[in-house]
Amino acid sequence: MSGRGTRTIKVDTLARVEGEGAIYIKMAGDRVSDVKLKIYEPPRMFEAFLRGRHFLEAPDITARICGICPIAYQMSAVHALERALGIKIDPAVRLLRRLFYCGEWIESHALHVYMLHAPDFLGYQDVIEMAKDHQPLVEKALRLKKIGNRIVQVIGGREIHPISAVVGGFHKTPCKSQLQELVSELEWALDFSIETVNWTSTLQFPDFEQDYEFVALRHPDEYPFNEGRLVSNHGLDIDAAEYEDRFDEMHVKHSNALHSIVRGRGSYLVGPLARFNLNFDKLPEVARKAAADARLKPPVKNLFRSIAVRAVELVFSCAEALRIIAEYEPPAAPRVETPNRRGVGQAITEAPRGILYHRYAVDENGLIVTAKIVPPTSQNQRRIEDDLREYAAHLAAWPLEEATWKCEQAVRCYDPCISCATHFLKVILDRQ
Amino acid sequence: MRIIGCGNLHRGDDAAGIIAAERLRALGVEAAVCVGGFAQLMDMWHGADDAIVIDAVVTGAPAGTVHVWDANRPLPFVKSSPSTHGMGIAEAIELSRALKRLPARLRIYGIEGQNFELGTPPVPEVVEAVEEVARRIAGELQTQSEIA
Numbered sequence: 417m418s419g420r421g422t423r424t425i426k427v428d429t430l431a432r433v434e435g436e437g438a439i440y441i442k443m444a445g446d447r448v449s450d451v452k453l454k455i456y457e458p459p460r461m462f463e464a465f466l467r468g469r470h471f472l473e474a475p476d477i478t479a480r481i482c483g484i485c486p487i488a489y490q491m492s493a494v495h496a497l498e499r500a501l502g503i504k505i506d507p508a509v510r511l512l513r514r515l516f517y518c519g520e521w522i523e524s525h526a527l528h529v530y531m532l533h534a535p536d537f538l539g540y541q542d543v544i545e546m547a548k549d550h551q552p553l554v555e556k557a558l559r560l561k562k563i564g565n566r567i568v569q570v571i572g573g574r575e576i577h578p579i580s581a582v583v584g585g586f587h588k589t590p591c592k593s594q595l596q597e598l599v600s601e602l603e604w605a606l607d608f609s610i611e612t613v614n615w616t617s618t619l620q621f622p623d624f625e626q627d628y629e630f631v632a633l634r635h636p637d638e639y640p641f642n643e644g645r646l647v648s649n650h651g652l653d654i655d656a657a658e659y660e661d662r663f664d665e666m667h668v669k670h671s672n673a674l675h676s677i678v679r680g681r682g683s684y685l686v687g688p689l690a691r692f693n694l695n696f697d698k699l700p701e702v703a704r705k706a707a708a709d710a711r712l713k714p715p716v717k718n719l720f721r722s723i724a725v726r727a728v729e730l731v732f733s734c735a736e737a738l739r740i741i742a743e744y745e746p747p748a749a750p751r752v753e754t755p756n757r758r759g760v761g762q763a764i765t766e767a768p769r770g771i772l773y774h775r776y777a778v779d780e781n782g783l784i785v786t787a788k789i790v791p792p793t794s795q796n797q798r799r800i801e802d803d804l805r806e807y808a809a810h811l812a813a814w815p816l817e818e819a820t821w822k823c824e825q826a827v828r829c830y831d832p833c834i835s836c837a838t839h840f841l842k843v844i845l846d847r848q
Numbered sequence: 849m850r851i852i853g854c855g856n857l858h859r860g861d862d863a864a865g866i867i868a869a870e871r872l873r874a875l876g877v878e879a880a881v882c883v884g885g886f887a888q889l890m891d892m893w894h895g896a897d898d899a900i901v902i903d904a905v906v907t908g909a910p911a912g913t914v915h916v917w918d919a920n921r922p923l924p925f926v927k928s929s930p931s932t933h934g935m936g937i938a939e940a941i942e943l944s945r946a947l948k949r950l951p952a953r954l955r956i957y958g959i960e961g962q963n964f965e966l967g968t969p970p971v972p973e974v975v976e977a978v979e980e981v982a983r984r985i986a987g988e989l990q991t992q993s994e995i996a
Contacts, residue, residue: 565884
């Protein structure tokens, strides 16, 4: 199974990722000759569904792309359309949108850290097996996830596919007391998130660092959710309106999701590692301290440490939610008027898995003429293939079954949402 | 008795559990609806001694077939799917069991569906099965209250 022989590593079903696809890796000795992240689910056609619909429908239609990160879709949609229409929102609405995003990050990161990713480090097949030996930890993880869902429900009207976000604001905004009811659970969640960062520092990580181009939003005053310039550690610094001038999307035969590259350079990485490395100074003190206590400092170049970085983002999300609730005064009106107007607008927001780009062109009747959506997993696809190419070579001497399992784990570090990119994953490692 | 109807009103026969809960309410029986994920479902039956979950299922039986499974016996379910969204009833039951949160008695009423297209109504066989399940559960509760 090792040395110069050839072999195929094949995993037919990659578990604990969202969506459906496959991975194929062909190797001769320690040389990887082919890597394909195969996303074979049919395209979901959301961009086409949006054409001809009124812009007010976009947040509700795009929220249906994903049950885990619907808020990201709603936020990128409303911000892009508000830009297209020249609309300025109430500062209280802006604050509420940040709180909405805190809820999504908490539920999504809690799900990934404990339900999907932790079993890899603790040696379990899944969270059900893990729960038999780690009952208190899994119970706390469920409680943490629940507080995220609760925030989404209070602001968005329901936990999955929330309905309150609208271009110009919200259909309905919560009163102060509704948010105050979240405080005690959030205080518990903040403490448990700090415990989570400490716990991740006890895990064993493979020695695997790569020279990534990290791409994330950066805002002058805050850790990014809804606003900021798009920056990278390789000198990128652009407005969302320039995104399509600096990134290329291309179709590859083995994937129904388009691959993205930085024009003239290649693959890049979006998500928690990118945000943490590019915005460490914008984290609140409590999150920076939790990271320091766990010996986590930027730049983190080991993909497997993303579980620890997600935990730091849990600390941030809980602290930020508490800060916002303390400051919150309901807006004078839940939303501003949004008259029909011709325009084009782009926006990027930070979904739990990384940047999510939307562009809309709207005609004088408010109907969407064109829509473009570039989800984070789609953007990470090429980078996942690059990582597997390097990582499979590192594993050349490992028995086939273990190498295959390790490759699955590497993909899970990305928390890929293939349903968003279009939809599941099968891994085939072909060692010749 | 805690009764929970699961599903999606907008996906054909997947509406079965939701409609059954609505029908039970019309018959004067308290029934909740779960449209969230596995964690919400686990929360909804947590603390109950006796619970019933009603949901659409696909086993290959004719549309409208009513299955009843006891969660404390070996279940015929396969893992819903490897994906996160695929953490469904089977995973919720097994995770609850591992966490010792499973009700002492939990039954799954599975209504066989055949059409799960977006925006379509349930097929007539499923509508009939929903009525049968609602009446069967309401009848059981009536009998229980008479005995008590």
